[in-house]
Amino acid sequence: MQSSNKKNLLRITAFSVLHAFIIGLETEYAHLFPPEDLLLAKHIEKTVIQAEENYTNWAAMHIAQRAPYHLQFRLFDHVISPGYAAHKVGRKLLIQQKIDEAIKNGVTQFVFLGSGYSVQPYRISIDHDDHDDLKVYEIDYGLTRKNKIKALTTFASTNQMSLHIQQLSESFLILNNNLYCLECNLEEDDLAETLQAADFDKTKKTLVIAEGLTPYLPLPKLQDLTITLQDFLQEDDECVISFRQSGQYKSTIADRIQYAYDESYQCSLTSRYFPDFILTSDFDVTQRMLHQDILYHIGSPQAKLHTGNFYPKENYFTLKKTQTPQFKQRMFIGDIPNFGFKVDKQNLENITVGCTIS
Ligand SMILES: C[S@@+](CC[C@H](N)C(=O)[O-])C[C@H]1O[C@@H](n2cnc3c(N)ncnc32)[C@H](O)[C@@H]1O
Numbered sequence: 363m364q365s366s367n368k369k370n371l372l373r374i375t376a377f378s379v380l381h382a383f384i385i386g387l388e389t390e391y392a393h394l395f396p397p398e399d400l401l402l403a404k405h406i407e408k409t410v411i412q413a414e415e416n417y418t419n420w421a422a423m424h425i426a427q428r429a430p431y432h433l434q435f436r437l438f439d440h441v442i443s444p445g446y447a448a449h450k451v452g453r454k455l456l457i458q459q460k461i462d463e464a465i466k467n468g469v470t471q472f473v474f475l476g477s478g479y480s481v482q483p484y485r486i487s488i489d490h491d492d493h494d495d496l497k498v499y500e501i502d503y504g505l506t507r508k509n510k511i512k513a514l515t516t517f518a519s520t521n522q523m524s525l526h527i528q529q530l531s532e533s534f535l536i537l538n539n540n541l542y543c544l545e546c547n548l549e550e551d552d553l554a555e556t557l558q559a560a561d562f563d564k565t566k567k568t569l570v571i572a573e574g575l576t577p578y579l580p581l582p583k584l585q586d587l588t589i590t591l592q593d594f595l596q597e598d599d600e601c602v603i604s605f606r607q608s609g610q611y612k613s614t615i616a617d618r619i620q621y622a623y624d625e626s627y628q629c630s631l632t633s634r635y636f637p638d639f640i641l642t643s644d645f646d647v648t649q650r651m652l653h654q655d656i657l658y659h660i661g662s663p664q665a666k667l668h669t670g671n672f673y674p675k676e677n678y679f680t681l682k683k684t685q686t687p688q689f690k691q692r693m694f695i696g697d698i699p700n701f702g703f704k705v706d707k708q709n710l711e712n713i714t715v716g717c718t719i720s
Pocket residue numbers: 373375376379380475476477478479480501502503506546547548549550572573574575578579
């Protein structure tokens with residue numbers, strides 16, 4: 363299938379992340395996010411399902427939405443990986459903490475690469491709409507972007523909120539004067555040009571989030587992306603990026619589903635090789651949060667299942683421009699500090715698990 367045709371397909375992985383976030387919040391983790399996030403997430407989900415023209419997809423999503431949650435947890439745990447929903451909630455929390463920290467530190471530009479159905483760009487836009495200088499860039503493509511825009515606009519009208527919409531072209535829409543929803547296929551289009559055309563200002567403090575994106579891009583494209591980011595980010599700017607690490611466990615069902623939606627993984631990197639991947643760039647890895655650590659911090663008993671290499675993982679890293687490139691040295695994953703990760707302990711009990719690095 364040509365990659366340009368991919369854009370008209372349902373991005374099943376973005377939908378599964380959204381659904382996992384919803385069922386995570388509706389069960390154990392509601393206290394970790396404001397109730398508006400859950401409302402918006404559910405509205406996006408409903409919009410995606412209603413917009414779906416393929417009857418099989420529509421039916422599958424309807425069933426997923428209505429099946430008892432304990433069955434859904436089992437299905438996610440078996441088909442994808444144990445603790446799937448908890449992991450998605452945990453990573454959103456980690457990213458929310460990075461966003462809050464960035465706001466405190468005077469960051470005024472946020473770039474979400476492969477933003478999918480995440481509610482966080484909209485939340486920043488709404489929470490800081492009195493801040494004239496702040497801009498949030500949502501980069502995605504095709505049907506996912508179309509569905510998201512529809513969901514955001516109908517969410518505002520359903521909740522009697524005023525929403526200022528500027529449709530500058532098919533691929534360039536501004537909501538609320540600060541949320542830039544940009545079409546960019548990171549495999550084919552030029553991210554630098556896309557951002558430049560949308561008034562991205564290299565001199566302003568910026569946070570880039572690439573959450574769950576890299577598995578879907580081929581390695582040379584990821585290297586190009588790193589070069590673009592190097593040029594766009596300044597000394598103190600940060601980029602939070604996740605990488606998938608494959609395990610021995612192979613889920614034929616998940617593989618077939620992803621193949622059918624043309625979303626098979628294109629890139630996988632074991633956490634211990636991540637510093638080497640970044641070694642030749644102008645970035646340092648300043649923080650890490652491994653998959654099992656996220657589960658551990660959020661209090662998921664399934665954390666212990668991820669201490670080895672059996673199940674696939676998704677690991678998170680913060681990148682910062684190297685201050686002294688001439689003295690750049692090889693780093694080891696174990697020497698990189700963990701993200702400071704705070705979780706309201708209300709639901710955490712009896713967790714006895716250590717985390718290993720793999
Ligand atoms: C697993 S989803 C993650 C979505 C979101 N970041 C989250 O975690 O909630 C991956 C996202 O990357 C986007 N994506 C994949 N390939 C892309 C490409 N070539 N260009 C732009 N976006 C892409 C998909 O459309 C999808 O929204």
